[in-house]
Amino acid sequence: MNLSRITVKPRIRNSHESVDLGLIMAKSWWKPLYLSWFIPAFIFYCMLSIIFYEDNWLALLLTWWLKPLWDRAPLYIASRKLFNDDVSVKEIIKALPKIYSTDIFAWLLWRRFSFTRSFDMPVTVLEAQKHSQRRKRLDTLHQGSSNAASWLTVVCVHLEAIVSMGILGLLMLLIPEEVDVNLMSMMIDKTFIVDFLTNFLTFLSMTLIAPFYTMAGFSLYINRRIKLEAWDIEIRFRNLADTHARKLNFAAVCFIFISFFSISTFSNDVYADDVYVNDVNVRTSAPLTPESSKVMIDDILKGEDFHKKKKISGWRLKDMEKEKSDDEVPQWLIFIIELLESLFGDTDDTEKSKGYTFANLLEMLLWLTLAFSLVYLVYRILKYLDVISPTSKNAEADSVVAPDVLFGLDVRKDSIPVNVIEQTMSLWNKGQHREAIGLLYRSTLSLLIHRFLFEFYHGCTEQECSDIVQQSDNKALKEFVVHITSIWQQIAYAHSIPAEQQIKSLCSQWSEVSNNEK
Amino acid sequence: MNQLDTIYLVETPEGIDLQAELAGPIVRSLAYAIDLTIRGFALGIISIVLAFAGNIGIGIILLISFILEWFYPVFFEIYNNGQTIGKKMMGLTVVNDDLTAINWGSSLIRNLLRFADFFPFAYLCGFISMILTNKFQRLGDLAAGSLVIYKQKTKINTALPKCQTHPSPFPLSFEDQIAIIAFTERHDQLSDERQQELADILGDVIQQKSRRIDYLRGIGSWLLGVK
Structure with missing residues (x-):
């Protein structure tokens, strides 16, 4: 465990944040994680499918039951990836029997339904703790994190269901209407092929979620260790010690060089004079005054960096609307003329048209009221803002003073x-x-x-x-x-x-x- | 070396780096579940009351359920610092991606686009989008330019150990100062053996044969301004 090679930022996080970090870890190392989960599980599932040809659900159930096993290989890879170690396929295959066999019965029997499964798994797989030692270790680790670990399990269980149902729903949506299938009856009395497909879909959704679940638990575990063992502090302290040691070395080398040169300069007066003259030159060169630095700043501001020119070319629509509307009769005039026509044009004597005319009149009246109140409002605002008669208000104000x-x-x-x-x-x-x-x-x-x-x-x-x-x-x-x-x-x-x-x-x-x- | 983290950084025009911790899908779905429960209860109670009003009651129930479903998050995000009740309980908040407070436009977009995230079933698209984007954004967040972050808690000052304070005799970079301060502040969370181990790493630097822990704590307290 070389902390200086750690690939996640070691800092104190709350437990939900470390779950998020686990998702990021799963995302960035997805290839080996998915492969190491999928390949053994898929082989197992296929074999069982052949064995339980008639009862395909048994194959799925057993594969699902063995999840604690499938989760272990990704965990092992992640523990290496965490410290920037690449694992070869050979190494994994070699380590696999040991990883799979640790505490296997407990994990497959009473710990199978533990809510903190992914969080507890590293203690078994990576620390190989058993029995009371494991219990003690878990007690320390669980403080403040078991809650998030449990909720993580709850959410992931739901997610699995959502993924399989979502994919199924999507597939159903994609069936064209012309194809005459009765989906309901298909789901109820399942034929073999439908059964097989839905089971495989469930297996796929398990595969999709599992690495994220494992990594989130692993990240929770790492977070606890960072907190308990102060990894962040250790990394900085080691860094500081290293720089210090390097400085010391450098100082020692410098000391040797300087003593060597000083011996040679003392033996030669000309060099000594030269050094002196240089020193004086440095001292007499004018210091920066505010004026001179302002000139320098202006020079820099005139430079390329502060004047970026950009040439933009491309096709765009001309402003046709404006050109057209110039020699046309304005829309509102047409509206008014039409309105007047409808009001005073050829009118029948029937009751209906009378009512219509009256309604038109009323409408016009309402519009006029609206226009008038708008104008009045604008007038009031302008008056309030002192645009219309500035002198009268000024005089008023000044009369006081x-x-x-x-x-x-x-x-x-x-x-x-x-x-x-x-x-x-x-x-x-x-x-x-x-x-x-x-x-x-x-x-x-x-x-x-x-x-x-x-x-x-x-x-x-x-x-x-x-x-x-x-x-x-x-x-x-x-x-x-x-x-x-x-x-x-x-x-x-x-x-x-x-x-x-x-x-x-x-x-x-x-x-x-x-x-x-x- | 680029270390994995969930930190989101924004530089303001004044050259100040603002940082926030992005919130991922798990904690967000928990917050959503809380909100869903609250909405469900509210609608249930209203339905029971209005059920006596016959057809008009049913109409009003439908209207209220529409408003609750679409505008409950908008309302809370605008008037409660970007926090619905569920988000508040989980310590989350919605902000624009420049870390300013969420505004009407963004909030409306991100919540009206929930139907896109919901597709095809129970926010599956939203989950996929949150995993695939770098900032845990669902589709609505991408469209609105919003983020969900952890609301930063005000730091509780821990009791510092009693010791003689003194400035550091050697130069410390910013990160080193933080590490020494953390060493001082976490004195009661780390075991004594571990603290001794950590202090021994700096044995050559601080040039102390004994009582290295106290010496480092002294520097840490001095950095924190204890006299």
Whole structure:
């Protein structure tokens, strides 16, 4: 048992998982497993069929009874395959008598109906444990796995039945209707040939299932051993020890080489210098900076690997539908015209056609209602999504939050100085006319927003602000705002400086307006 | 060497390897049997109640049996993390083959195609397909791109042995670290003799004449972050 050659992944599995693994094992080694099951069983079955010519069912029953024997050869092969050993046919034939004879009576008598048959079989065949030793061993192995092993047997028994009945059913389906056979009567009073065929079918389904069943049990057994004996750990530990030993060897070889070369270099100064120079070169070569590595990354991204081009050619249908429908009368128009025709076309006076017309009208009405409600729905959705009238909703939203900046002017309350008039006049006297009027206008806006609580929204123009103020009933304020707005617009956009008198009157108006409110 | 296993690996675009354990036909048929029993009982009870309602009752019974048969798995797979009751009891779950949760489309396809798996008798095609495909998929799974996997249980932390922890004096590969951690965690499942045997394999590496088991357990605990 060389664990390093194991062909299944050694890991801790739950019992159902190891059953699955058994199926995979059976699938990948199917050839030797099937052959080693089928050949002895088939020979036996044929011989019995000849002996019990009249009672073919006996042959089948005995072959079925000897299943624990047939299962043993595949098990033996699998135990070798597990460690990547190939078994020759000669070896199997040589080992067969011993494999078949171990504990045979117990297996054919009271253990024949054991639910954990495939799980227990390896203990007999591979470990050759008997009597109390076997019992003890099974007790250890069964912990946590016997349940899955029993269910495995139950499912496989059903599967066998399903396979034979499935094949039989399929064959019956394939009988053409023209062939006149009464299947029921054929199944009930069986002729010899039908009997023989159904028995052989059952034997075949036994063959099909058996290797999977055996391997699933074997896998359960292996899983328990992996768990109990920590195969997974042993494999890794051995590997680690091996690498360590190899490293040690390598280090020893290196040590010999280095000591040999160092002796030779010490005797020659030129070599020593060369080594030194190389060392310095390595150290002074520029380290990777973020920039240089970015260039390198870009270079690599430009390369072939990241730009795969694919040429796809093939036949496909042209878009004929679209071309055709261009110069045709649209379908819905035809529908409407037909509808109108049927409504107001030649009408009989009979009750029936009246009812028909009425039904048509009603139908049209219903369709119209549907169309109307659809349009309305779309309209509501668009409105909700703010596609139809964005400004009204924006204004609503912004009215809650007073803007901080209007047309580039800072109108926050704390950006306005306390002594507006003095500052304005001092700026004016310094000749900074534009700044002076700007300050005054800015203060006015701030006043309007924060004290008079006018609702300006983002994106208001000066004129719009002024218009909003006109809606109030404070006459002095209205006049003042109109006045200052026009003066501001003139100096801001037309660069025309107002007369000093106008500024002074503005200032007095401002103080009047701002004090009035207080 | 390619070792046999039932692991299914998916690499995400981020380069992360996700893995799942595929569930095979045996455990799946057990789960199916549980579901079948539950459905049978439910239908039986409903039939007894509705049998008093005459012909209408029979009609309703037929309708319910149709819905139960075709949409019981779909319903549970969508609303119960890909688990019907039977699958839940067996610890299985249905996922898409990129290991994302199953969606309506896939679930409908894989369950409506049960009739193909059922052919010719009692899911014979499904069994054959599960054996022949590499991922234990029946025909419905192949069409829907779904898998049945074991639901991973949250790992129960086992009690670690008390010992002095210390880092490994030699470099350990990822697999080696896992092996040493497993050696530490499974201290109460392995016999003392076996543990000594295992520790002796590493005799040359750890360079300890005695108390090798404790030494290895110390490394294992250190790797697990015990201080």
